Structure formats: C-alpha cells, structure tokens
Amino acid sequence: MLNESRKQWLSYLATADEDYLISLWDNLNMKIEYNWLREPEIGSVMVQGKAGATGDNFNVGEVTITRCSVNLNKKIQGHGYVQGRNKYKSKIAALCDALMQTEKKEIIKKNILDKLVKYKNNKRNEILSKTEATKVDFFTLVRGEDK
C-alpha cells in the first residue's frame, strides 16, 4: 500500500494520530537497541502562505514540532520529525525510520505504515463524503411572465 520511499513514510509518521501510532508501536513489542544522536526536542516550524494564494510568501504562524534522531547499531540513522509535542511519538518515528532501512522493514511496513496510510485515507474519505453531502444543487423556477 505504501510506496517505499523515505519521503512517504516520514510524512505518514509525522502526521500520524499520536495515540494511534503509539498503540501500533506498543503492540509490536519490539526491543530495539539504539543510541540517541539527538534526544527528543520540542520546537516549532514557521508555516508560510502565499499572498493571494500565488504571490509573495508570508509567515502565517508556527506549528509545534518534536524531533529526535537515533542510531541503530552505530550505523543506521533514523530521524523522527513529527507534528505536536509528543516525545514518545517522535522516538517511535525515528525508530521506524531507522528500521525501514533494515531487514525489519516488512514488519514495520505491514504493522505500522500500511495502517497509518489506511487511517489517513479513511479520515480523508470521511471528510470528502460529508463535504459532498453539503454540495448545493441549484435549480431555477420557471416563472409566468416570460410567456
């Protein structure tokens, strides 16, 4: 389900519902040895918009981001950049990123990433189908004076 590019899996991890990602990870019950390259740190990213949607960039406001980096077996690095302020979510993201570069990638893909994709698609479908139900169908009334 997931195209195995790093850009994609990092995106799904970053925007995952934190409770859902944590439950998926905890259920796997994996024991992973790692070292911190960067311990979890809460910060912000300034979000930019475009004037008139196509013109000059401008700063709209910031969004909270947590990041950390891990090292597996002192050779594989994983980076966890996630939305929000949950350090555990960030650590899970970094470990998943690292594990996706190892022989364990099938386990992570099947048990975590594919499920995150499905979760996000379901949310998207829910919004689209509810929005569609509020679509306005215009109709015109034929009035007498045109005769």
Add this chain to the structure above:
Amino acid sequence: MYVSVKGGEKAINNAHSWLSEIRRGDVNIAELNIKQISEQLTLSVDRVMSEGSLYDKDLSALAIKQSRGDLIEAIFLIRAYRTTLPRIGSSKPIETSKMLCLRRISATFKDIPGKQKLGPTFDYTHRLLDFKLLADGEYDKAKIEKYDDKEIPHVLSFLNKEGLIQKEIPSGKTSKDITRNPINFPLTRSERLQSLSRGDEGFLLGLAYSTQRGYARNHAFVGELRTGYVEVQFEIPELGIEINIADVMFTECESVNQFNGSKKIPAQFTRGYGLVFGQLERKAISMALVDRSMRWKEFGEEYLGVAAQDEEFVISHCDNIQATGFLEHIKLPHYVDFQAELDLVRKIREEYKKNGQRT
C-alpha cells in the same frame, strides 16, 4: 531620594489560591478536561491558535481552561509559551489549491468547478436557542455522499484567465519575520499579512466593517471562502528530503474588489487576501478586506485619511496582546507617578489662590 516599597506578597499568594478555586467552580460539577475543550469548543480553540500564532490544539485548550475561558488571556499564555520554543525552520509555502476542503463557497459565481459546498456552517441557521442541547446528548449525524476526489481550483483563477482580475505575482521582495525583527514602516504586504493573520478578530472585524460603510473605497465581494486541511511541507535538514510534516486547518478568503486600470492596463478587478489558522471565516473575510484597503498605494488610489487605509494605525493596533499589555498595565501601582501629578496640581492651585488667577 527613592524609597522602594515592598509588600503584598501574602495578598498575591492568597489571590492566586482563590483564583485556582474559583477556576474549578462548584466541585459537585464534573471538571472540564482538555479533550472536551478541544473537541467541543473548537472555534474558541481555533481563535486562540490563530491569535496566539501557534497551531497546537491541546495547548490552546489548556490555555482556555487555565484562563477561565478569557480568550485574550489564553492567547497571552500561548504567545508566552511560543517564545520558549526553538525555531526548527520554515516550511515551504502552502498550496491552498490542494486543500482538503470541509467548506468551499463563492458569492460571485454560482456554477464553479468543484461546486459550492457548505460544510459545517452556522449560516442558514435561525439563530434560535436550541433547548435540546440543555437536555440530552442527542445530535444529528452528518450525511455522506459519493464524491470525486479532484483538486478544487481557486475561483479567482478563472477570472485570471480572462485578465479580468489583477494577478498575484511574486514581487521578489524579501520580507522579515515580524516576530523576530522590529517592524519599520512602510511595510511590505507580506509583513502586513503576517500581522493581520495573528491580529485581533474584533479589531479587524470593526475595521473591515468601516470599509464597507464607506471609510475607504473598496466594495468587496467574497470571491471565494474555503476551510480545510492543508499539508505543510518541510525539508528535513539532515536529509534534504521534503516531507509533509504537519496537517493544518486553514480558512482562506479571496475578496474581489472594484476596478483599477490605467492607460496601459484596461479596467480589472482587484483583490484582498485572508488566511488564518482554524475555521475562522469572520476573521478571514475581515483580513481580506483590511488587506485590500491598505493596498491603496499599490493601486494608485487616493488616500482618504481613513483608519483602514493607514497601515501604521492598523498594524500598530491590531495585536491584542500588545494592546492589552499596555492597557492593563495602568491598573498596576503607579503611586509615585501619581504622587508627582498630585503635587503639581496642588502647586497650581496654591498659585491660583495666591494670584487669584491661573499662572
């Protein structure tokens, strides 16, 4: 000689204890939790995120709880917290044309690709109190329908094709982040837009209303209003890979305003722009109108001396935390300042008594 005065420590501590107790309210009533606030008072949460200039629902809900529902106090808490966060970087500019819309309407064209979609709106409600909400937990469920998952283009892009509206083209001007650099007038439009997006909703509403009533010549139509989620793209510094780091809800308003033209360019509509965090359409529309009225110079229009055209007036006063900080500080002790004034007025009165006239 200056004699410093100390005291009031016990009074302050006891005042804070009472604040804590009164915030909790009647203990026989269940305590509010943060998730209840972020799920059920969503639009308060959105306002605090927008004016606090930090997109984080849980923090915003916490601030609302802590401030007893005083939204400006809550915004103050968020602003204070925001300053403690290390800045990891800046996103790529968002693509609002790719928004996952909950709502998308145009007041200028009836039939538009992507159609008019009302979304969860208060519009068309009768504004009658719903006493059902007093009684039980019943609610209507949203209806669903089959859809086409197609990108919804901006309405104004159609006017653009005919050259009927002024185009928004990047000017190449660099803009400063107003939260990191002191502002110097005149500002770039980008700096104005940043200020407006975190500005006070009430202040912007009042100014926008003033332009509608004639204090600045800019009759506005809502060309398009949309609310939904937009992917925020950010380049991971260690990897050089751009990822979707956050999904953020925005409301965007594009206004269509009266003409502008010259010997070189035939008459065409002009536009204003509003973009804010959350589902805050009153604020997004207000922002678009005020953005437009401050563009008078760019369009070679007359300066009518009204508030909404004056960027220094608007930008210097639209920030409710700056405003309330200065306003509320006058309730803190000014005993020495006032003593000086009191001495002065006594002296003037004495001289008046002596001379029988003002000196």
